[in-house]
Amino acid sequence: MDMTANVFLAAIQMKVRRVVLASSNHVMGGLKEEGVNIHTAKPITSFSKPKPGTHLVYPLNSDSTPYAVAKLFGERLAYALSHSPLNIDTCFIALRIGWCMPKENQPKDSSPAGTVNPDTVGKIKSAVRGGKCTKTDPEQVTEWFQLMWLSNRDFLQICEKVITADFSGKFHIFNAMSRNTGMRWDLAYPQRILGYNPKDDVTKHPRPNGDGKIGIYQSLTISRERRLKSKL
Incomplete structure (x- = not known):
């Protein structure tokens, strides 16, 4: 946190045009409990x-809250400094980066662990085959991460875009x-602000349970009505 604060303050002092903070989807991670896709919860x-x-x-069995709070601190500090009378020239941008895998970054290799570790991916593959869809099972959890894939x-x-696009304002947060x-x-x-036009869609790629089918887990296609009935 000290490093983030020092970089931000130095940027203002040196009149840097833009500062981009690599924030994280984990800042909003608690919203997973409301629903993992647009069919079950609001945008x-x-x-x-x-x-x-x-x-x-x-x-x-993990909780990313400490990491997420550190990222949120960076966002809030950026917001505060963007409104400081000492800041004349610097625009602060927070990118809430989605789910990325190392190297080729293929959806078929994705897992909640954030790696392509064979043991972890193997556990996911075994757990999702034929299992009943519930809020805490690996199918639903992995859907949450898959649907925030960033190619x-x-x-x-x-x-x-955040470096070269022509836009105004002293502070912005962008989902990435x-x-x-x-x-x-x-x-x-x-x-609207950046002209960002993403080209890829995780649902057009082979899913990570190893069956070779295109798309993500079945829970994406289950209707809201069917989900509600399953909870009764």
Whole structure:
């Protein structure tokens, strides 16, 4: 946090035109509990109230709240400094980066662990086969992460846009995901301000359970009515 504050203050002092903070989807991770896709919960926009921390039961019992709070601190500090009378020239931008895998970054390799570790991916593959869809099972959890996938070329595009696009304002938050059908993450704001035009869609790629089918897990296609009935 000290490093982030020092960089931000130095940027203002040196009259840097733009500062881009690599924030995270985990700032909004608590919203996963409301629903993992647009069929079960409302969109997550650049202006939605933060709810930091993604809670994961399987395959790793983990809680990203400390990491998420650190990212949220960076966002709020950027917002405060953008309104400071000492800041004349600097625009602060927070990119809430979606889900990216190392190297090729292919959806078929995705897992909530954020790696392509064979043991973790193997657990996911085994757990989703034929299992009943519930709010905490790996199928639903992995759907949350899959639907915020950010492909390599879309990642490069939005990074270029925040540097080169012509826009005004001292502070902006942008969701940084690919154009994934059914996701809750709303891209209208980066599209309007930056001209961001993502090219990829996770639902057009082989899914990560190893069956070779295109798309993500079945829970994406389950209607809202069917989901509600399953809870009765």
